Amino acid sequence: MTEPKSCCCCQREDLPWSGRGATLDISGCRFSLYPMDSDFVSIILGALEKTDTSAVWSQSDALSTVYRGKLPYVVDAVEGLFINAFREGVHMALECQFSKGCPGDCDGDSFLGWEGEAPNAAVVAGAHFPVLCKIALYPMGVPDYIDHIAKVWHMAEDAGLQPTSIHYATRLTGDVQDVFRYLESVCRLMEQSVPHYILHCTLSVNSPTQE
């Protein structure tokens, strides 16, 4: 059996990552950036380099990057990265997966030592552009997961993000900062409501598709 490199949603005793589980306040986001442009390598690497990841633990592989730390700093790093990657006229999507509370998580691979202002706050504060978004929320291990999803739908209405229901997801639209404030508030609510959640999001800019 292959030895997993890190943790996974599993504490079964017949698997090598059995009996794990984080005791610390670790939120995480795994994301992939997809600039639909032949210059994608420099857009992705440039954004990763420009983004200040001092407040999170970070690791990249061929498919995605993961940031782990305190929730506000994880959100700050992902938002900073998305804004740093934005180019006028270049269609780009960010696929991301916020999560906390996986019973197979571990205390390692994280950084929780940051305090005060988020490192990318200044970059974020100056950015405004419209974003198309879809989200899918998974509160795990609880029979009433539907109630949590309903609450989050209403939160999107209250935030002015015009939620519409599509098969398997909810569509939203709004300014980049409003979308990220909403995503952060959903994560915050979920970590207070359920032991383990995952929030999948797609953020798209400069789509050539007219609806």
Next chain:
Amino acid sequence: MTEPKSCCCCQREDLPWSGRGATLDISGCRFSLYPMDSDFVSIILGALEKTDTSAVWSQSDALSTVYRGKLPYVVDAVEGLFINAFREGVHMALECQFSKGCPGDCDGDSFLGWEGEAPNAAVVAGAHFPVLCKIALYPMGVPDYIDHIAKVWHMAEDAGLQPTSIHYATRLTGDVQDVFRYLESVCRLMEQSVPHYILHCTLSVNSPTQE
């Protein structure tokens, strides 16, 4: 309140899609194709056009496309599309979300009338290229979701897809056909095991990143 266009994971009575739920054998896949190339529009539209969707119900919007029908034909359509979009040397990712059993689903927006050979079988049969993949499985509403995830991890081992655990997901690698056979077998197992599941996948080809 905005009237949802279709269904969502919610049967709360205070929401407009309350009391719904499919009674038919409808699986679905929502997906987005991301060719990292300035020619992305023709790659995406060309693949959508070349793919035979006779056996599924299909709808596209600015963010993604959804296919709904019987599981083997949904998988056939997504696999056919991915293969039709593949171009030698072009880095491309497919983000997809297979699902069945959402309590807010409906019997509409589906096609279940196809029988016999899958429409894209010939296209699929001739295709072989290596794929990097990550998956995250969410069996909903059950306390033992971890056991299902563990089983699927072992299935990936048995399928020779070399699963490795990363934060919030499992990485796999293999030939495109082996990856899709595995995804289909996971969906088949889940529909037999839990009332509602979602399987998120990222499939990547021609990545310039060396690991």
